[in-house]
Amino acid sequence: MPVFTHPEFDAHEQVCFRFDRASGLKAIIAVHNTRLGKGLGGCRMWPYASDDEALTDVLRLSRGMTYKAALAGLPQGGGKSVIIGDPRHDKTPALIQAMGRFVHSLGGSYVVAEDSGTSVADMRLMAAETPYVGGLADAASIAAGRTGDPSPATALGVFIGIQAAVRAKLGRDDLKGLRVAIQGVGNVGGRLARHLSEAGAKLWVTDLHLPAVERCVRELGAHGVPMDVVQSLDVDVFAPCAMGAVLNDHSIHQLKARIVAGAANNQLARPKHDHALLERGILYAPDYVINAGGIIDIFYEGPNYDEATVNAHLQRIGHTLTQIFEHSAREKRPTGEIADRMAEAIFR
Numbered sequence: 001m002p003v004f005t006h007p008e009f010d011a012h013e014q015v016c017f018r019f020d021r022a023s024g025l026k027a028i029i030a031v032h033n034t035r036l037g038k039g040l041g042g043c044r045m046w047p048y049a050s051d052d053e054a055l056t057d058v059l060r061l062s063r064g065m066t067y068k069a070a071l072a073g074l075p076q077g078g079g080k081s082v083i084i085g086d087p088r089h090d091k092t093p094a095l096i097q098a099m100g101r102f103v104h105s106l107g108g109s110y111v112v113a114e115d116s117g118t119s120v121a122d123m124r125l126m127a128a129e130t131p132y133v134g135g136l137a138d139a140a141s142i143a144a145g146r147t148g149d150p151s152p153a154t155a156l157g158v159f160i161g162i163q164a165a166v167r168a169k170l171g172r173d174d175l176k177g178l179r180v181a182i183q184g185v186g187n188v189g190g191r192l193a194r195h196l197s198e199a200g201a202k203l204w205v206t207d208l209h210l211p212a213v214e215r216c217v218r219e220l221g222a223h224g225v226p227m228d229v230v231q232s233l234d235v236d237v238f239a240p241c242a243m244g245a246v247l248n249d250h251s252i253h254q255l256k257a258r259i260v261a262g263a264a265n266n267q268l269a270r271p272k273h274d275h276a277l278l279e280r281g282i283l284y285a286p287d288y289v290i291n292a293g294g295i296i297d298i299f300y301e302g303p304n305y306d307e308a309t310v311n312a313h314l315q316r317i318g319h320t321l322t323q324i325f326e327h328s329a330r331e332k333r334p335t336g337e338i339a340d341r342m343a344e345a346i347f348r
């Protein structure tokens, strides 16, 4: 399995592998760039089909974190970690503790946080092994009802981003009657569904995990749809909120939505798919810009946490996206390319 010649290798500063015999932990940490600060990023647990699939994911995700932090206006770098395993069956306290020790072994160049397949409880377990854990609420915040889970802020940021995209593409300010298809109604997608429903949008939802769909149907009046049709529905917005690479040769031609705006990381299977979306006249909200709410929230976590400050920072996601959409329209260049250029001007 090549690393330095891997197609997703992008001058990453560190790529570390760990096997822990006692707990069965198999994990990779990648630190992409620490020019603006420590490499912060979530720990994803997923039953990857191969080691190479896990490496590909961690290289891409960590790079995305550098770009995300830069455009979110945070003094942080980019990193990410993956645990190879099924979170529903393979996760044990010993495995998470071993992951905490792995994080600690990098001496602070990587700061771990929650991601798909890991929870705030897992972060607390890791925090017993290392101080390099982000986004943990302190005792006062917990007493005030906060958990340290970044998903609510991520969902709110995506909602704000959808508002900006709707304004840019459809020329309207309210979301009443807006038709949105959400792929994945987990921690972020489920909350996004709630915001959209409160704003009067009509929802079509799908998920691997059926109870999550049933909940949206029951509580929000959403339509539950099979997983393989969600990207081809006749809706205004397609919101990918599950896994990456959902915008690919196959799916882009099926899209009927005029906007793609969702929480999932690395939505474009290849950079060329950014161009394919532009050619089809679909407005794409670059993933790492619209889903930055989580790292913004993590940045402010601590004794002086102030919701109004966080929410004001989340609103900036909408402003940044509007800038990107305007540049894209002016230069007739894809939005992802414009966002990359803006981020690189900040972190390079």
Ligand code: NAD
Pocket (backbone or CB within 6 Å): 114, 115, 116, 117, 150, 151, 152, 154, 183, 184, 185, 186, 187, 188, 189, 206, 207, 208, 209, 212, 227, 241, 242, 243, 244, 263, 264, 265, 291, 292, 294, 295
């Ligand atoms: P989650 O695990 O809580 O939710 C993801 C949901 O997607 C799950 O319910 C899962 O069953 C479902 N799913 C997986 N594959 C699917 C498929 N092929 N079709 C339909 N559903 C599928 O994760 P989350 O925290 O909600 O994160 C969702 C996405 O957003 C991930 O890509 C994550 O990296 C990204 N993200 C999350 C945050 C955060 O704060 N949690 C921040 C930034 C980005």
